[in-house]
Amino acid sequence: xxxxxxxxxxxxxxxxxxxxxxxxxxxxxxxxxxxxxxxxxxxxxxxxxxxxxxxxxxxxxxxxxxxxxxxxxxxxxxxxxxxxxxxxxxxxxxxxxxxxxxxxxxxxxxxxxxxxxxxxxxxxxxxxxxxxxxxxxxxxxxxxxxxxxxxxxxxxxxxxxxxxxxxxxxxxxxxxxxxxxxxxxxxxxxxxxxxxxxxxxxxxxxxxxxxxxxxxxxxxxxxxxxxxxxxxxxxxxxxxxxxxxxxxxxxxxxxxxxxxxxxxxxxxxxxxxxxxxxxxxxxxxxxxxxxxxxx
Amino acid sequence: xxxxxxxxxxxxxxxxxxxxxxxxxxxxxxxxxxxxxxxxxxxxxxxxxxxxxxxxxxxxxxxxxxxxxxxxxxxxxxxxxxxxxxxxxxxxxxxxxxxxxxxxxxxxxxxxxxxxxxxxxxxxxxxxxxxxxxxxxxxxxxxxxxxxxxxxxxxxxxxxxxxxxxxxxxxxxxxxxxxxxxxxxxxxxxxxxxxxxxxxxxxxxxxxxxxxxxxxxxxxxxxxxxxxxxxxxxxxxxxxxxxxxxxxxxxxxxxxxxxxxxxxxxxxxxxxxxxxxxxxxxxxxxxxxxxxxxxxxxxxxxxxxxxxxxxxxxxxxxxxxxxxxxxxxxx
Numbered sequence: 001x002x003x004x005x006x007x008x009x010x011x012x013x014x015x016x017x018x019x020x021x022x023x024x025x026x027x028x029x030x031x032x033x034x035x036x037x038x039x040x041x042x043x044x045x046x047x048x049x050x051x052x053x054x055x056x057x058x059x060x061x062x063x064x065x066x067x068x069x070x071x072x073x074x075x076x077x078x079x080x081x082x083x084x085x086x087x088x089x090x091x092x093x094x095x096x097x098x099x100x101x102x103x104x105x106x107x108x109x110x111x112x113x114x115x116x117x118x119x120x121x122x123x124x125x126x127x128x129x130x131x132x133x134x135x136x137x138x139x140x141x142x143x144x145x146x147x148x149x150x151x152x153x154x155x156x157x158x159x160x161x162x163x164x165x166x167x168x169x170x171x172x173x174x175x176x177x178x179x180x181x182x183x184x185x186x187x188x189x190x191x192x193x194x195x196x197x198x199x200x201x202x203x204x205x206x207x208x209x210x211x212x213x214x215x216x217x218x219x220x221x222x223x224x225x226x227x228x229x230x231x232x233x234x235x236x237x238x239x240x241x242x243x244x245x246x247x248x249x250x251x252x253x254x255x256x257x258x259x260x261x262x263x264x265x266x267x268x269x270x271x272x273x274x275x276x277x278x279x280x281x282x283x284x285x286x287x288x289x290x291x292x293x294x295x
Numbered sequence: 296x297x298x299x300x301x302x303x304x305x306x307x308x309x310x311x312x313x314x315x316x317x318x319x320x321x322x323x324x325x326x327x328x329x330x331x332x333x334x335x336x337x338x339x340x341x342x343x344x345x346x347x348x349x350x351x352x353x354x355x356x357x358x359x360x361x362x363x364x365x366x367x368x369x370x371x372x373x374x375x376x377x378x379x380x381x382x383x384x385x386x387x388x389x390x391x392x393x394x395x396x397x398x399x400x401x402x403x404x405x406x407x408x409x410x411x412x413x414x415x416x417x418x419x420x421x422x423x424x425x426x427x428x429x430x431x432x433x434x435x436x437x438x439x440x441x442x443x444x445x446x447x448x449x450x451x452x453x454x455x456x457x458x459x460x461x462x463x464x465x466x467x468x469x470x471x472x473x474x475x476x477x478x479x480x481x482x483x484x485x486x487x488x489x490x491x492x493x494x495x496x497x498x499x500x501x502x503x504x505x506x507x508x509x510x511x512x513x514x515x516x517x518x519x520x521x522x523x524x525x526x527x528x529x530x531x532x533x534x535x536x537x538x539x540x541x542x543x544x545x546x547x548x549x550x551x552x553x554x555x556x557x558x559x560x561x562x563x564x565x566x567x568x569x570x571x572x573x574x575x576x577x578x579x580x581x582x583x584x585x586x587x588x589x590x591x592x593x594x595x596x597x598x599x600x601x602x603x604x605x606x607x608x609x610x611x612x613x614x615x616x617x618x619x620x621x622x623x624x625x626x
Contacts, residue, residue: 186385188352
């Protein structure tokens with residue numbers, strides 16, 4: 001009993017902090033989502049009996065954005081995992097100058113997203129950016145990369161992958177380093193090829209790290225805001241708008257705090273369902289078992 | 296021995312260099328089919344290096360590894376039909392005992408039925424049947440060792456290599472397992488190489504011992520040969536516990552005398568003073584102070600010890616060494 005009480009006591013500061021920065025805003029959203037609170041009410045909360053939630057169910061823009069956000073998250077996270085794994089495997093091999101190389105790969109991740117997004121926006125600028133400069137110097141005409149939905153979407157995903165792949169690689173590299181070298185040697189002696197070792201040994205043992213990376217990145221990318229806000233502003237014509245962007249728009253541009261809170265809370269609930277579901281799936285896939293290792 | 300070619304495992308002038316460091320210096324060694332040779336020596340002497348070269352896990356800087364007269368040097372580790380038991384056992388943590396045994400057969404494309412037959416036979420041989428569904432984390436140290444052994448034997452390898460296979464077990468278990476390990480490993484067709492730093496284990500397991508130090512082979516032979524007729528001071532002092540006494544009796548010559556070859560006698564040539572005695576039950580070890588430093592003397596447990604005994608020995612037990620090089624000198 002004593003240990004239980006003292007462990008609770010030890011967790012108390014963290015719990016208080018979490019409650020202040022997470023629980024309170026969530027409860028506040030919950031309360032606000034049941035109020036009309038916009039310019040029409042003079043920004044004062046007036047209970048409107050769940051009208052915000054009914055509006056949400058019928059809001060095509062919300063559901064389009066939900067689809068777009070999900071598509072963005074799945075695409076970029078999938079690419080990051082595959083690319084990050086390849087990068088981690090490469091950096092794990094004994095190479096000359098491996099240390100500096102590892103530091104170098106982390107560079108994009110270390111950049112603030114806003115700065116990075118501005119950089120990409122400049123690179124893609126029509127007509128003054130370096131890409132268009134190159135195209136023109138080769139005799140072509142410059143292209144509005146951020147003016148058509150397909151190319152904008154492509155570059156939003158590319159920028160996100162470019163920035164966060166190093167993070168995934170670092171996480172997986174840490175995982176690779178926990179796998180003792182003699183396991184691989186034992187399997188090599190049994191005649192396994194590189195691909196077989198990867199498939200039968202490395203990947204199963206890396207599974208806990210892969211799922212960790214997956215959950216981390218899914219959570220982050222489903223809530224993507226700064227990259228899109230700076231790079232495309234959600235455009236063109238809202239085709240790259242994410243849920244977080246839409247909530248921000250409702251609050252800060254339309255000054256409809258009641259509805260913004262509803263969008264926020266709905267986004268949060270969707271995220272919890274997605275991540276919780278993913279976590280359960282992975283746990284059933286035996287992460288816990290793969291982490292066991294004879295002492 | 297090393298010039299004999301043909302059957303068995305033969306290492307010829309095997310070298311391993313990493314950067315400036317010479318880890319193994321022109322090793323010549325022959326292991327006959329069914330023979331178990333222990334590679335013995337202090338850490339960093341090159342014994343594990345040798346094993347990794349035979350397995351093909353590290354590239355040799357020079358020399359050859361021959362099996363039944365056939366050069367293995369160009370072959371990768373997977374093509375040498377070598378089985379190795381690692382010090383850590385290297386069991387795949389995500390697989391059951393059965394899975395651990397089966398994975399090697401699976402990657403080589405053996406049919407499921409044949410695989411199961413082999414696994415069952417090996418599990419029976421090592422009495423591991425009841426543990427077949429356990430994971431490595433759920434096994435005791437001794438059980439893990441047996442699984443590692445089972446995995447090595449299952450493949451019907453042409454060479455068996457063991458890298459300190461018992462160093463993670465407690466002393467009692469080690470002693471118990473030794474006869475079984477010998478029964479399972481030795482006397483089959485394969486040559487067996489057994490790396491250890493424990494001379495008791497080497498004597499207990501091996502037909503012959505190859506003693507290495509600083510990447511060089513010091514001597515190879517039966518435990519008796521190495522003990523009674525050491526090639527140099529290193530061999531003499533590495534083998535035998537308590538260690539041999541080294542006395543600077545004459546200028547330019549160093550006398551080695553084993554503790555059991557020194558006797559207490561009233562007319563002995565050397566005067567000594569008793570410092571301490573350790574009573575071991577079957578023997579007692581006396582620590583004596585003399586003009587040539589501290590001496591170790593083994594006697595029968597009930598031998599009475601005067602406070603100032605005199606020591607004698609027989610000439611046939613004298614081992615003479617060069618004090619600088621440590622080379623053995625003629626008596």
